[in-house]
Amino acid sequence: MTAYDELMAFQRETRALALIAGRLGWDQETVMPRGAARQRGEEMAAIESVLHARRIDPRLGDWLEKIDGPALDDTARANLRLIRRDYDRARKVPARLVTEIARTVSVAQGIWAQARAAEDVASFLPTLTRVLALKREKAAALAGDGDLYDALLDGYEPGATGAGLAGMFGRLRPRLAALRDRAMGADHQPGGLSGRFDEATQLELSRELAGAFGYDFERGRIDKAVHPFSSGSADDVRITTRTVPHDPFNCLYSTIHEVGHATYEQNIDATHALTPVGQGVSMGVHESQSRIFENQIGRSRAFAGHLFRRMTALFGEIGVADAEAFYGTVNRLAKGYIRTEADEVQYNLHVLLRFDLERDLVSGKLEVADLEEGWNTRFAADFGYAVDKPSNGVLQDVHWAVGLFGYFPTYTLGNVYAGCLHHALRRAEPDLDTQLDRGDISAATGWLRDNLQRHGGLREPRETIRHACGFAVSEAPLLDYLEAKFTEIYRL
Amino acid sequence: MTAYDELMAFQRETRALALIAGRLGWDQETVMPRGAARQRGEEMAAIESVLHARRIDPRLGDWLEKIDGPALDDTARANLRLIRRDYDRARKVPARLVTEIARTVSVAQGIWAQARAAEDVASFLPTLTRVLALKREKAAALAGDGDLYDALLDGYEPGATGAGLAGMFGRLRPRLAALRDRAMGADHQPGGLSGRFDEATQLELSRELAGAFGYDFERGRIDKAVHPFSSGSADDVRITTRTVPHDPFNCLYSTIHEVGHATYEQNIDATHALTPVGQGVSMGVHESQSRIFENQIGRSRAFAGHLFRRMTALFGEIGVADAEAFYGTVNRLAKGYIRTEADEVQYNLHVLLRFDLERDLVSGKLEVADLEEGWNTRFAADFGYAVDKPSNGVLQDVHWAVGLFGYFPTYTLGNVYAGCLHHALRRAEPDLDTQLDRGDISAATGWLRDNLQRHGGLREPRETIRHACGFAVSEAPLLDYLEAKFTEIYRL
Numbered sequence: 001m002t003a004y005d006e007l008m009a010f011q012r013e014t015r016a017l018a019l020i021a022g023r024l025g026w027d028q029e030t031v032m033p034r035g036a037a038r039q040r041g042e043e044m045a046a047i048e049s050v051l052h053a054r055r056i057d058p059r060l061g062d063w064l065e066k067i068d069g070p071a072l073d074d075t076a077r078a079n080l081r082l083i084r085r086d087y088d089r090a091r092k093v094p095a096r097l098v099t100e101i102a103r104t105v106s107v108a109q110g111i112w113a114q115a116r117a118a119e120d121v122a123s124f125l126p127t128l129t130r131v132l133a134l135k136r137e138k139a140a141a142l143a144g145d146g147d148l149y150d151a152l153l154d155g156y157e158p159g160a161t162g163a164g165l166a167g168m169f170g171r172l173r174p175r176l177a178a179l180r181d182r183a184m185g186a187d188h189q190p191g192g193l194s195g196r197f198d199e200a201t202q203l204e205l206s207r208e209l210a211g212a213f214g215y216d217f218e219r220g221r222i223d224k225a226v227h228p229f230s231s232g233s234a235d236d237v238r239i240t241t242r243t244v245p246h247d248p249f250n251c252l253y254s255t256i257h258e259v260g261h262a263t264y265e266q267n268i269d270a271t272h273a274l275t276p277v278g279q280g281v282s283m284g285v286h287e288s289q290s291r292i293f294e295n296q297i298g299r300s301r302a303f304a305g306h307l308f309r310r311m312t313a314l315f316g317e318i319g320v321a322d323a324e325a326f327y328g329t330v331n332r333l334a335k336g337y338i339r340t341e342a343d344e345v346q347y348n349l350h351v352l353l354r355f356d357l358e359r360d361l362v363s364g365k366l367e368v369a370d371l372e373e374g375w376n377t378r379f380a381a382d383f384g385y386a387v388d389k390p391s392n393g394v395l396q397d398v399h400w401a402v403g404l405f406g407y408f409p410t411y412t413l414g415n416v417y418a419g420c421l422h423h424a425l426r427r428a429e430p431d432l433d434t435q436l437d438r439g440d441i442s443a444a445t446g447w448l449r450d451n452l453q454r455h456g457g458l459r460e461p462r463e464t465i466r467h468a469c470g471f472a473v474s475e476a477p478l479l480d481y482l483e484a485k486f487t488e489i490y491r492l
Numbered sequence: 493m494t495a496y497d498e499l500m501a502f503q504r505e506t507r508a509l510a511l512i513a514g515r516l517g518w519d520q521e522t523v524m525p526r527g528a529a530r531q532r533g534e535e536m537a538a539i540e541s542v543l544h545a546r547r548i549d550p551r552l553g554d555w556l557e558k559i560d561g562p563a564l565d566d567t568a569r570a571n572l573r574l575i576r577r578d579y580d581r582a583r584k585v586p587a588r589l590v591t592e593i594a595r596t597v598s599v600a601q602g603i604w605a606q607a608r609a610a611e612d613v614a615s616f617l618p619t620l621t622r623v624l625a626l627k628r629e630k631a632a633a634l635a636g637d638g639d640l641y642d643a644l645l646d647g648y649e650p651g652a653t654g655a656g657l658a659g660m661f662g663r664l665r666p667r668l669a670a671l672r673d674r675a676m677g678a679d680h681q682p683g684g685l686s687g688r689f690d691e692a693t694q695l696e697l698s699r700e701l702a703g704a705f706g707y708d709f710e711r712g713r714i715d716k717a718v719h720p721f722s723s724g725s726a727d728d729v730r731i732t733t734r735t736v737p738h739d740p741f742n743c744l745y746s747t748i749h750e751v752g753h754a755t756y757e758q759n760i761d762a763t764h765a766l767t768p769v770g771q772g773v774s775m776g777v778h779e780s781q782s783r784i785f786e787n788q789i790g791r792s793r794a795f796a797g798h799l800f801r802r803m804t805a806l807f808g809e810i811g812v813a814d815a816e817a818f819y820g821t822v823n824r825l826a827k828g829y830i831r832t833e834a835d836e837v838q839y840n841l842h843v844l845l846r847f848d849l850e851r852d853l854v855s856g857k858l859e860v861a862d863l864e865e866g867w868n869t870r871f872a873a874d875f876g877y878a879v880d881k882p883s884n885g886v887l888q889d890v891h892w893a894v895g896l897f898g899y900f901p902t903y904t905l906g907n908v909y910a911g912c913l914h915h916a917l918r919r920a921e922p923d924l925d926t927q928l929d930r931g932d933i934s935a936a937t938g939w940l941r942d943n944l945q946r947h948g949g950l951r952e953p954r955e956t957i958r959h960a961c962g963f964a965v966s967e968a969p970l971l972d973y974l975e976a977k978f979t980e981i982y983r984l
Contacts, residue, residue: 012538013537013541016535016537024512031523033709033711035708035728039765042504043511043512046504047512217525235528236527238525
């Protein structure tokens with residue numbers, strides 16, 4: 001065996017163990033007996049400890065040194081690049097800090113949940129202060145002389161920088177806010193759903209949609225869970241969904257969203273399985289797959305027509321007159337405090353608020369003690385009304401409690417990427433609407449598979465999008481698409 | 493930390509990883525997508541490789557050397573004894589052989605399944621020859637100058653020897669065969685069930701029975717699988733069951749059987765969790781818990797009365813006149829080729845046949861080429877009729893295909909242990925039948941929990957039984973119980 005072969009054998013085993021750890025997470029959210037929580041904590045700690053030891057195993061350094069990089073093909077070079085990046089990052093963080101962060105955030109999640117339930121920000125602040133301090137320490141270890149926030153962001157979206165995102169987000173905000181204001185002030189307002197949406201039928205239709213969007217049930221399964229998520233890679237990619245009695249869109253669109261994540265993992269070329277290239281390349285690119293499924297395709301006029309016919313066939317009267325009215329209904333803007341419930345226009349405004357606040361927290365410009373006030377002031381400025389309670393404000397998301405500073409912007413980056421991909425997809429498939437109107441999504445899913453998904457992590461995130469689209473990443477296609485779509489729906 | 497603390501911390505992590513590997517097995521048999529099989533193989537290999545490395549980790553030797561044994565309490569000494577035994581066994585087997593056995597048996601299982609489906613013994617023999625050779629090589633590495641079969645047996649039932657078991661089994665066989673012949677030749681023969689047994693009601697009743705036998709659903713769950721099994725330990729012990737439309741006993745009694753295994757793991761004192769003492773002490777003792785639940789309690793006259801009333805309440809007419817007739821029905825002897833379907837009297841005759849044949853295979857006295865003839869000759873002698881096809885004979889069990897030489901006798905040993913425990917239980921709980929008749933099993937399950945289950949692996953297997961019973965292990969209580977029970981049922 002060459003050094004490269006040895007390295008890859010080691011990596012395959014590490015990746016298999018990481019998939020096992022991921023499946024433990026799936027198990028915990030879907031089928032685990034309630035009384036098993038404490039034991040599960042020990043099991044997770046054990047496998048994470050094994051994984052961490054492998055990530056900093058000095059043999060990785062030896063192999064990386066021995067391998068003759070230029071002699072390798074593109075795939076091998078990409079694998080090497082990804083391995084080296086992870087190894088360098090892992091080695092920079094002291095073992096003591098890794099353990100301390102793991103221990104702290106596992107407790108912090110419970111404290112956050114209690115604080116949110118009690119609407120008690122103060123009870124959460126000492127914990128958040130501790131988590132932030134640990135993550136800043138980690139960022140300092142990673143960054144060297146560089147920017148702290150960039151060092152954290154790099155763990156989710158390699159190559160992105162806070163300054164670069166701030167520029168892009170600065171161009172998004174005013175046009176999104178203006179579009180929102182015009183639409184919500186318009187005379188014409190789409191109506192909502194009414195009717196009876198029994199759970200079994202919601203789940204049946206969500207499975208039908210999952211299949212239509214290309215989810216391979218032979219290599220996955222759908223279960224119910226409190227929060228929808230996708231988990232796994234290659235031949236075992238499982239998703240969850242949930243049902244809300246009076247809101248079937250919750251089940252249907254969250255399923256479509258998770259199928260976007262899941263098909264990305266399922267559609268990577270089988271030759272890459274269990275290698276670093278054999279997984280979604282970044283959080284942002286992953287989110288682009290879920291968002292283009294959910295929004296640009298799933299909430300298109302053509303597909304909405306198909307969904308209207310399926311829903312009336314399955315549920316009977318749904319309180320919407322026709323396909324055209326239904327297109328408005330699935331795209332309706334509404335006031336609201338909660339990011340995960342936000343519409344396509346306002347969603348990014350929620351993310352941008354968090355991005356600015358967390359950048360200031362990490363840089364030290366904003367104190368934890370001032371976070372709630374900062375949130376509420378910014379929310380009022382961006383949305384035009386005041387936060388009514390902490391669970392609708394600074395306590396709504398779990399991310400900061402579990403130390404995910406640098407994660408939020410990947411949501412909006414995913415939307416920006418989805419805007420680019422949608423622009424390119426429409427150019428490549430001019431007849432797409434004819435197919436979507438009859439529920440045939442195969443041209444869209446096939447284009448994404450062939451141009452993006454199958455390559456996994458072969459290219460860096462932005463390069464992955466550029467390669468698929470044939471043009472550089474920009475926020476312009478997303479903004480143009482949103483303005484055209486909502487101008488028409490709201491008759492602006 | 494003392495050397496003992498360090499050793500135990502390491503062991504807890506190893507045990508947590510082993511539980512994860514076990515849960516992967518559960519996942520595979522219950523919820524895994526069909527297309528994930530190959531990837532799952534890589535995942536299992538990865539975690540087994542981690543586990544093997546930990547079992548032979550030289551730090552174990554250092555810690556074991558440093559620890560001052562006599563200064564420790566009973567529990568700590570038992571943990572040390574178990575750790576030392578596993579470490580010694582693991583080190584004796586070369587890594588190459590471990591890998592080779594794992595690779596060979598994973599393929600062998602498929603070849604066996606194909607051969608069984610095709611009724612083609614010859615196509616399986618080269619594989620069996622290879623598996624046997626590897627297991628003999630492993631036995632030789634373990635045994636040193638000792639007996640090969642004993643070395644394998646020791647992996648399932650520490651302390652047992654082939655010669656000791658042969659003596660005990662030699663005393664069992666004639667009395668079991670004589671009892672079988674008298675019962676099956678009697679004028680009075682119990683009848684069978686008839687009726688409609690819908691699947692949902694079978695599962696509902698099996699859950700009710702699981703609860704009555706003490707299964708803690710907060711720390712477990714029941715799913716359907718092709719083969720019933722129990723998996724896990726401590727706070728996450730899951731069982732599976734299956735349903736057969738016209739045979740509700742298959743679901744009900746296999747659930748009771750698995751609950752015996754599961755409650756053993758659930759009822760070990762929580763202070764032992766994730767330590768070597770914190771799991772069932774041997775295959776034989778484990779089987780004793782499932783068999784006393786299933787047979788001595790579950791097929792007792794008193795409990796059969798309760799079950800008759802529950803079944804007629806839930807299923808209506810079941811083709812049996814009254815509780816007394818039903819007691820005969822659940823204990824009915826029948827001709828048959830298949831071990832797993834055998835009644836309480838004949839089951840051990842099936843096991844004894846396999847024990848003698850596998851001992852001769854391991855010692856070299858019997859060639860693989862002569863195995864089928866050996867099986868068929870012995871079966872005709874023990875059962876009085878000829879094997880009609882290989883799937884009813886030498887190809888019926890998976891055990892040898894996957895290298896489990898030395899495992900079969902633990903089934904009968906479990907029955908012998910159950911006989912001892914039942915004798916002691918009846919002495920301790922003279923009013924047991926009054927409770928069983930109303931479906932209250934708590935005195936029996938409580939006695940087993942307090943006298944045996946809670947101690948886990950604190951004592952060696954035979955000593956575990958002796959401690960619970962107050963007398964030494966012997967086959968006599970089992971034989972006396974069977975002869976009394978079936979003499980009465982068959983009016984001999």
